[in-house]
Amino acid sequence: MAGPQQDIQPALETRLVHHAYRPPAEFESPAVPVHKGSTVYFPTVAAMRSRDWKDKSAYTYGLHGTPTSFTLEERMATVEGGQFCLLAPSGLSAITVVDMALLATGDELLIPDNAYGPGKAFAEGELRQWGIATRYYNAMDPADLARCITPATRLVWLEAPGSVTLEYPDIPALVAVVQAANQQRAEGARRIVTALDNTWGAGVAFAPFSLGVDISMQAMTKYPSGGGDVLMGSVVTRDASLHRQLLLCHMRLGLGVGANDIELVLRGLPNMVLRYHAQDRATRELAQWMQQQPAVAQVFHPALPGSPGHEHWQRTATAAACLFSVVFQPQFSAEQVDAVCDRLKLFKLGYSWAGPVSLVVPYDIASMRQQPWPYANRLLRFAVGLEAVEDLKADLLQAMAHLA
Numbered sequence: 578m579a580g581p582q583q584d585i586q587p588a589l590e591t592r593l594v595h596h597a598y599r600p601p602a603e604f605e606s607p608a609v610p611v612h613k614g615s616t617v618y619f620p621t622v623a624a625m626r627s628r629d630w631k632d633k634s635a636y637t638y639g640l641h642g643t644p645t646s647f648t649l650e651e652r653m654a655t656v657e658g659g660q661f662c663l664l665a666p667s668g669l670s671a672i673t674v675v676d677m678a679l680l681a682t683g684d685e686l687l688i689p690d691n692a693y694g695p696g697k698a699f700a701e702g703e704l705r706q707w708g709i710a711t712r713y714y715n716a717m718d719p720a721d722l723a724r725c726i727t728p729a730t731r732l733v734w735l736e737a738p739g740s741v742t743l744e745y746p747d748i749p750a751l752v753a754v755v756q757a758a759n760q761q762r763a764e765g766a767r768r769i770v771t772a773l774d775n776t777w778g779a780g781v782a783f784a785p786f787s788l789g790v791d792i793s794m795q796a797m798t799k800y801p802s803g804g805g806d807v808l809m810g811s812v813v814t815r816d817a818s819l820h821r822q823l824l825l826c827h828m829r830l831g832l833g834v835g836a837n838d839i840e841l842v843l844r845g846l847p848n849m850v851l852r853y854h855a856q857d858r859a860t861r862e863l864a865q866w867m868q869q870q871p872a873v874a875q876v877f878h879p880a881l882p883g884s885p886g887h888e889h890w891q892r893t894a895t896a897a898a899c900l901f902s903v904v905f906q907p908q909f910s911a912e913q914v915d916a917v918c919d920r921l922k923l924f925k926l927g928y929s930w931a932g933p934v935s936l937v938v939p940y941d942i943a944s945m946r947q948q949p950w951p952y953a954n955r956l957l958r959f960a961v962g963l964e965a966v967e968d969l970k971a972d973l974l975q976a977m978a979h980l981a
């Protein structure tokens with residue numbers, strides 16, 4: 578009598594894990610495949626021992642890269658005109674990984690006084706606690722940068738234009754100050770590295786490495802994403818040994834970026850240049866129009882004659898981002914300026930920028946700066962989205978009606 582038929586197949590639960598089917602390899606479409614994996618397989622022990630992820634020649638572990646993350650790194654290196662890129666989970670973590678990779682106890686860091694605030698907060702918090710001192714220089718005065726450099730200076734941050742107030746510095750002049758200081762250092766002494774926060778330029782307004790910087794960092798949260806829905810940062814270099822130093826610190830910190838977030842950025846990147854220029858046009862039109870409003874004392878936008886550093890922008894850039902800032906006439910109270918924000922309908926109150934929705938934030942600049950700020954009033958920073966300019970003007974007009 579025959580017993581139950583001998584089933585040589587593994588049980589269903591095993592077959593659901595180890596499935597024999599392999600799809601054919603030739604699928605191609607505009608989308609970059611979203612590869613996921615903490616675990617990565619190796620065909621042999623020899624492969625496990627010999628594979629190197631650091632030069633992107635192989636895969637070893639999810640944190641060390643996938644076809645999806647390597648693809649975005651290569652594309653961001655292209656955006657910035659650099660050669661090497663690493664991705665961080667936010668723009669801020671891209672700033673802090675540069676600081677941590679390059680600075681040790683006893684070193685000094687220089688940051689523009691008008692730099693992105695949370696980067697200054699990291700310097701005042703963790704870096705100070707680790708015995709790394711920070712000095713703040715006036716980015717509009719290369720001589721002030723020269724005065725701030727000491728033998729302990731190791732890293733100089735640059736930002737064009739300044740955060741919120743949008744003063745446009747002379748980046749080549751600032752880089753020249755650092756290069757001159759490096760030339761005076763003794764043979765074998767550690768060089769000062771320059772790192773640019775290029776979130777505003779995004780790789781579109783100017784080519785960062787043509788200005789002489791060593792590192793270009795971006796909050797990809799802004800233009801590369803373009804959706805207001807992803808947080809990510811990039812650190813791009815042209816120097817292989819500098820990249821290696823950054824990459825090893827990045828690995829030891831365990832910084833990783835999720836495949837679904839990478840997918841969103843890869844989808845937005847092909848139209849980033851179009852978005853940049855469309856938002857630039859709309860922003861310039863609104864900034865010029867705001868300058869003519871009687872309640873307005875000053876508009877900050879690097880492409881406007883009279884805006885601080887306009888001549889530097891004109892010499893080194895060919896486009897401008899979607900930001901402008903406004904100071905109202907001194908007779909208006911802080912409450913009246915806040916009320917403009919509360920009355921806006923299309924402009925939402927919110928941080929970040931370069932997404933589809935126009936945004937506004939009121940800032941009390943004097944409280945954010947070491948150096949004096951000449952305006953008593955609040956400053957409103959506007960970020961222009963993708964709405965029709967005429968609708969945005971109408972929104973601003975109705976929100977400013979109580980200032981008439």
Ligand SMILES: *Cc1c(COP(=O)(O)O)cnc(C)c1O
Pocket residue numbers: 667668669670693740774776777796797798799808809810929
């Ligand atoms: C937004 C921004 C950052 C930080 O990016 P997050 O992704 O929000 O951390 C850094 N620098 C500048 C100039 C920014 O605008």
